[in-house]
Amino acid sequence: MTILEPIDAYPTQRIAGYPVRAGRSLPFGATRVPGGVNFSVFSNHATSVTLVLYREGEPEPMAELPFPESFRVGSVYAMTVFGLDVERLEYGYRVDGPRRPWQGHRFDPDTVLSDPYARMLTGHGPYRHRSRVTLDDFDWEDDRPPRLPHEDLVIYELHVRGFTRHPSSGVSAPGTYAGLVEKIPYLRELGVNCVELMPVFEFDETDNVFTGVNYWGYSPIGFFAPKASYAATGRDHMQVDEFKHLVKELHRAGIEVLLDVVFNHTAEGDERGPTISFKGLDNATYYMLTADGHYYNFSGTGNTLNCNHPVVRGFVLDCLRYWAAECHVDGFRFDLAAILGRGADGELLHNPPLLESLAYDPILRDRKLIAEAWDAAGLYQVGSFPHYSRWSEWNGRYRDTVRRYVKGDLGVTGELATRMVGSPDMYSRRGAAATVNFVTSHDGFTLRDLVSYDHKHNEANGEGNGDGDDANNSWNCGHEGETDDPAVLALRARQQRNALLLLLASRGVPMLLAGDEIGRTQLGNNNAYCHDGPLTWLDWGLRERNADLFRFTRRAIAFRRAHPVLRGGSPGSVHWHGVRAWSPDWAAHSRVVAALFDGGGNDCVYVAANSHWESHTLELPAAPRGQTWHLFADTAAAPPMDAFEPGSEPPLANQSQLSIGPRSIAILVTH
Amino acid sequence: MRLQRELRGGVTVISMDGQLDSETAPRVQQDLQALFPEEGLVVLDLSRTLYMSSAGLRVLLLIYRQAQHSTVRLALTGLSPDVRAIMDATGFLGFFTVVESVEEGVEALTV
Numbered sequence: 001m002t003i004l005e006p007i008d009a010y011p012t013q014r015i016a017g018y019p020v021r022a023g024r025s026l027p028f029g030a031t032r033v034p035g036g037v038n039f040s041v042f043s044n045h046a047t048s049v050t051l052v053l054y055r056e057g058e059p060e061p062m063a064e065l066p067f068p069e070s071f072r073v074g075s076v077y078a079m080t081v082f083g084l085d086v087e088r089l090e091y092g093y094r095v096d097g098p099r100r101p102w103q104g105h106r107f108d109p110d111t112v113l114s115d116p117y118a119r120m121l122t123g124h125g126p127y128r129h130r131s132r133v134t135l136d137d138f139d140w141e142d143d144r145p146p147r148l149p150h151e152d153l154v155i156y157e158l159h160v161r162g163f164t165r166h167p168s169s170g171v172s173a174p175g176t177y178a179g180l181v182e183k184i185p186y187l188r189e190l191g192v193n194c195v196e197l198m199p200v201f202e203f204d205e206t207d208n209v210f211t212g213v214n215y216w217g218y219s220p221i222g223f224f225a226p227k228a229s230y231a232a233t234g235r236d237h238m239q240v241d242e243f244k245h246l247v248k249e250l251h252r253a254g255i256e257v258l259l260d261v262v263f264n265h266t267a268e269g270d271e272r273g274p275t276i277s278f279k280g281l282d283n284a285t286y287y288m289l290t291a292d293g294h295y296y297n298f299s300g301t302g303n304t305l306n307c308n309h310p311v312v313r314g315f316v317l318d319c320l321r322y323w324a325a326e327c328h329v330d331g332f333r334f335d336l337a338a339i340l341g342r343g344a345d346g347e348l349l350h351n352p353p354l355l356e357s358l359a360y361d362p363i364l365r366d367r368k369l370i371a372e373a374w375d376a377a378g379l380y381q382v383g384s385f386p387h388y389s390r391w392s393e394w395n396g397r398y399r400d401t402v403r404r405y406v407k408g409d410l411g412v413t414g415e416l417a418t419r420m421v422g423s424p425d426m427y428s429r430r431g432a433a434a435t436v437n438f439v440t441s442h443d444g445f446t447l448r449d450l451v452s453y454d455h456k457h458n459e460a461n462g463e464g465n466g467d468g469d470d471a472n473n474s475w476n477c478g479h480e481g482e483t484d485d486p487a488v489l490a491l492r493a494r495q496q497r498n499a500l501l502l503l504l505a506s507r508g509v510p511m512l513l514a515g516d517e518i519g520r521t522q523l524g525n526n527n528a529y530c531h532d533g534p535l536t537w538l539d540w541g542l543r544e545r546n547a548d549l550f551r552f553t554r555r556a557i558a559f560r561r562a563h564p565v566l567r568g569g570s571p572g573s574v575h576w577h578g579v580r581a582w583s584p585d586w587a588a589h590s591r592v593v594a595a596l597f598d599g600g601g602n603d604c605v606y607v608a609a610n611s612h613w614e615s616h617t618l619e620l621p622a623a624p625r626g627q628t629w630h631l632f633a634d635t636a637a638a639p640p641m642d643a644f645e646p647g648s649e650p651p652l653a654n655q656s657q658l659s660i661g662p663r664s665i666a667i668l669v670t671h
Numbered sequence: 672m673r674l675q676r677e678l679r680g681g682v683t684v685i686s687m688d689g690q691l692d693s694e695t696a697p698r699v700q701q702d703l704q705a706l707f708p709e710e711g712l713v714v715l716d717l718s719r720t721l722y723m724s725s726a727g728l729r730v731l732l733l734i735y736r737q738a739q740h741s742t743v744r745l746a747l748t749g750l751s752p753d754v755r756a757i758m759d760a761t762g763f764l765g766f767f768t769v770v771e772s773v774e775e776g777v778e779a780l781t782v
Contacts, residue, residue, distance in 0.1 A: 087693040087724050135725055139732060139766070178760035232760040238725050245762035 009034040011082050016063040018053075022071045023078030028318065029117030029224070030091065030133045036082035037133055039091070041115060042311065043282045044075040045105055046097040051079060052112045054090040054130060056122075061112075064094065087237070090122060090130040091115070095280055102293045104284030106275065114221060114277040116315065119322075120237060121202045121221065123228025128204075129221060129276050132237060136326065138244045145330050146256050148193055150368055150392065150433035151509060151568045154557055155258065156192040157441055158514035159216070159536070160200060160230045166537035173232035177239075177246040184253045186543075190517060190550070191557035195250065196258040196333055198442055200227050200243070204267050208530050210462035215536055216442065216529040218335055219267040219301060221276055223319045226327075240327075247328045256330035258368060259323060263316050264339040264375065269302035270295040278305075285311055288344055296346050298339050300376030307340050313354045321363045331368025333394070333436075338375040341386055348379065352386055359388035370394065370436055383426030387434065395423060395435040395508065402439050403450065403473035406498050408611045408663065411588040416609065420595055421574050422507035432568035435508035439499045440516055443469075445526045447516035450474045451495040452481060457524030460531065468527030481524060494664060497552055497635040497642060498609075501665045504556040505566055505607045517553035518542040548639035555643040559632055559667070562646045565599030573598055577606075581621040592616050592660075598624060605632075606668040610660045618658045620668075627670035629655055636661025672699050676706045682777050683708050686716040686749075691727030700730045707734075710742040714776035718749025728763050735766055744768075746776040 011019030023038045031038045039051055051065040067077040092114060097107035114121060118131030164183060165175030171182040187195065202222030207214040217227070231239035247257050266286075268279045271294065278286035288296040288304040295303045306312050323329040334340060341352040358369060373385040373393045382396050398419045405416045418425050419437070427434040440447045445456075454476045458468045477491040496519070503510045514520075515538045522528045528536050543550060560566050565573060576584035577594040584593055594608040604624055610616055615636075623629050630649035635642055644650065649669055652658070660666050672689035685706055691699055707713060715731070717723070731747070738745040746768040750758070758764040770776040 085693050087726055135729060137729065173756070173760055176760065233757050236725065236757055238728075238757060238761050241725065241761040241763075245760070248762065 006034055009036075015065045015068070015079075018063055018065060019082040020065065021080050023080040025073045025076040025078045027117075028076075029115060029119065030131065032086060032133065032135070033080060036080045037084050037086060038078065038080045040076060040078040041093055041117075041281070042076050043095055043097070044285050044311070045282055046077075046095045046107065048096045049077040050094040051081070052092045052094050053081075053084070054127070056088045056090050057127070059127075086133040086135070090127065090132055092130055093281070100293075101271070104289045104293045106279055106283040108275055108280050111275045111280050113275070113280045116277050116281065117224055117318070118222055119224045119240060121225045121228065123202060123225075123234055123239070134240050136240065138241060140244070140248060140328065143248050143251050143328055145328060145366070146193070146251060146254050147330075147366060148256055151431070151507075152561075153194045153256065153368075153509045154192045154504075154560065155194045155196050155436065155509060155511035156187065156190070156514055157196045157198065157260075157511055159198045159442065160227075161532070162215070162537045163514055164538075166534065166539050168540040169538070170540065176230055176232040177226075177242045178232040181246055181249045184249060184255070187255060188253055190554050191561065192512065193254060194256040194258060194330070196260055196511065198260050199262055199335075200230060200259060201225060201261070202227050205229065205532070207267050211460075211530040213530050213532050215532040218262050218529070219265070220262050221267045223263075223315075224322055244327055251328065256368075257328075258331045258333055258370070259329050260333045260335060261320070262335040263305055263307055264336040265299035265301050265303050265305055270297065273302055285309055288342070288346055298342060298346055298375050298377040298379075299336055304339060304342075304346070306344055308343055308349060308352055308354050310353075313357060316354060317357055317361060320358065321361070324367050325363050329367070331370065333370040333372065335372055336375045337371035337385065338373055338379040338381045340371075341381070342379075346377070355386050355391065356388060359390035368392070383423070387430065389430065392434045392436055392509065394441075394511075395419075395426075395437055397426070398423060398435065398437040398506070398508065399439055399441075400473055402499060402502050405609070405611050406495055406502070407473060407475035408591070408613070409473075410591070413590045413593050413611075414586045416502075417576065417584075417593055417595065420502065420506045420607070421571070422568070424571065432507040433509060436511050437503055437506050437508040438511040438513070439503050440513040441511065442513065443527075445472055445474055445524075446513060446520050446522055447496050447499060448492070448519045448521045449524055449526070450499070451492040452476055452521070453524040454480055455524070456526040457481070458527050460525065460535070461527060462530075468525075472526060491663070493549070494635050496549065498663065498665045500553055501556055501633055501635060501667065502609065504560045505605070505667060507566065507568055510560070512553075514538060515542070518550050519546040548642070551640060552633075552643045555645060556633065559643075559646040559669075563597070563599070563603055563605050563669070565597040565603045566605060569597070569599055575621070577608075577618070577621055579616055579618055581619045592618070594618060596621060601625075602627075602670060604670040608658060608660050608666045608668075610662070610664055613662045615659060615661050618660055620656055620658050623655065623670045625670070628652070629668045630671050632667040632669050634661070634664065634666040636664035636666075674699070674702050674706060679773060680777060682712045682714055682773070682780070684714045684716055684773050686719060688719040690722040691720055691730060692722060692724035693726035696726040696730045700733060703730070703734050704737070707738070707743060711744075712777065712780040713738065713743055713745045714770070714773050714780075715745065715747050716749045716773065717747060717751075717754065720749070720751075720754070723754045723757070728758065728761070732763060732766060744780045746770050746780055748773055748776050
């Protein structure tokens with residue numbers, strides 16, 4: 001077969017010694033075309049744009065190519081440059097325009113800017129913000145996203161570096177996408193079917209005035225660029241291949257991949273922050289600005305991306321389509337998503353065009369969209385986020401209720417019941433998939449710390465322990481911090497199981513924080529965004545030291561997966577009980593409640609919760625359909641009797657009563 | 672980049688001497704195709720390949736895919752630890768039969 005060469009694969013003129021021709025405006029970014037590279041960049045207010053080319057690692061440019069006026073279409077500058085060796089090329093843009101900050105314009109032709117569409121940044125060293133051109137072909141073979149029903153997910157939130165960076169991980173490339181591939185068997189054994197990766201877009205790891213370290217990465221620079229330092233091959237500029245390989249291998253194991261994405265702000269900060277990309281390309285378009293050109297700060301980090309501006313909206317959409325279509329990512333969790341419903345002045349929009357576009361986008365149709373439905377300026381939309389029947393939400397109220405119940409607060413038993421059945425007070429018309437339930441996340445205490453500390457201990461963050469949330473609903477079980485008191489340790493072990501079991505027996509999509517299944521601690525630090533070390537890395541020695549907790553969690557996940565009734569169903573499939581069968585006690589002083597989830601057949605589960613410090617004897621409803629009750633889990637029992645292998649639960653000796661221990665959860669199943 | 676072909680037993684051994692990167696890749700791809708037999712066993716010896724870039728790995732994969740569509744069977748040998756690590760992390764390694772020596776390659780391909 002003869003492939004005709006395109007008739008525009010020839011230069012028409014030379015600029016700065018390079019053969020070029022007028023480029024194609026779309027797609028934005030740097031795209032390989034026959035014989036060359038097409039560069040396209042947007043700026044509405046620029047007076048001139050120059051393409052700056054570097055040989056890799058060189059301090060000075062090898063060429064600067066001003067875009068001729070004839071190469072501009074509207075506000076898009078496009079040029080095809082021929083004869084470039086893309087593997088040794090770094091590039092950026094020099095953009096001139098008005099320097100009138102009071103009008104929102106901060107052009108600075110002395111700074112070479114990153115391409116916001118760059119699919120790779122150099123990612124390390126003094127030139128880490130320079131853009132690179134990717135070879136974007138990848139052999140996906142027959143990769144298919146698992147396309148699991150949303151309500152069947154068990155999400156596992158992890159930090160790519162922290163998951164395998166600890167020397168105990170035993171992987172060949174610690175702290176990388178490749179290292180994570182080596183831990184897929186662990187994820188399979190645990191039973192989770194979805195990983196949510198904390199930010200993997202390029203960010204500046206030194207972006208923190210207190211410790212000099214930004215570990216979490218909620219301050220993006222390159223929205224299309226997988227973080228090079230998370231790739232074993234980053235220095236060889238193969239992070240895109242390595243990331244795609246990770247997705248492909250996770251899919252092969254039946255595990256979906258969600259990305260935690262940050263579209264509410266960037267690493268450029270406010271007036272005092274650096275100029276890296278958007279600020280110098282078109283500050284007034286990309287950021288929400290006050291009438292006198294200052295930055296609105298709804299994100300708590302200095303600036304706010306102007307995400308409902310039509311150009312920025314297009315940028316966000318292009319970005320998500322890239323990750324979905326080219327990188328096969330299965331969905332996204334949007335950091336501080338309430339901001340995405342704000343207009344240019346921060347006002348709340350009733351029909352936010354960005355959220356609507358994402359909800360109805362053809363490429364994103366089957367991808368999960370999960371909102372962290374609040375922002376740093378007090379907008380709290382859990383239950384009221386504009387969802388278009390597509391968006392689900394991190395359910396902060398689930399977290400708070402389960403925490404309060406487990407630590408023994410009075411007056412929350414009724415609300416716990418509501419949270420356990422998918423929070424119908426907020427999501428009745430949207431089904432169980434609308435609520436992502438969690439007790440812990442990266443943001444706050446780990447599960448072990450939740451039961452070990454009354455107060456946060458963030459001294460090492462260098463902010464006088466003033467950072468991080470004070471309202472944790474945590475309880476130290478009698479001693480603040482590490483202890484060898486066996487009674488305290490036993491109670492903590494039980495409290496961790498209580499939280500895990502409630503989470504995995506609730507309707508909605510459960511999300512686990514990586515390491516909670518083996519008792520990871522951050523020594524009471526509830527805002528460890530600024531530590532890249534043993535405090536935040538997962539110590540794999542815990543897998544052996546807390547083997548009991550791992551086994552318990554694995555069985556609880558397997559049990560959930562064996563029982564569809566726990567994942568969704570009609571309100572009529574849940575019946576409430578208390579100390580007396582069929583008589584739940586919704587009084588404020590009640591600490592005991594039991595839910596009977598009956599999906600028919602063998603899919604019948606009785607979940608009893610007791611947050612009282614005394615035992616109680618519960619009268620059991622008769623097991624339906626002439627079956628008998630079997631004990632799946634009892635957090636008051638010593639391991640390994642705290643949970644049984646799903647399918648092999650022993651029958652209950654007394655079919656009419658269940659004794660439930662102090663501060664414990666028990667689950668029965670019919671056979 | 673220099674390519675050399677020799678026959679050892681019934682096996683075509685092609686050794687690649689130099690750098691395989693975006694500059695040399697198009698030429699190497701052409702030359703490799705020219706050196707490939709119509710059928711039989713081929714071992715690509717990379718022990719004198721000093722550097723392998725992202726584009727270089729793509730050449731190897733393209734050659735491998737072509738071999739799959741013909742009756743040629745292909746193995747790689749002489750991977751440096753660095754190249755091997757890169758191929759492992761990006762999944763390229765999984766596509767190939769990789770052997771420790773030409774002799775082992777003959778054995779692996781004829782089994």
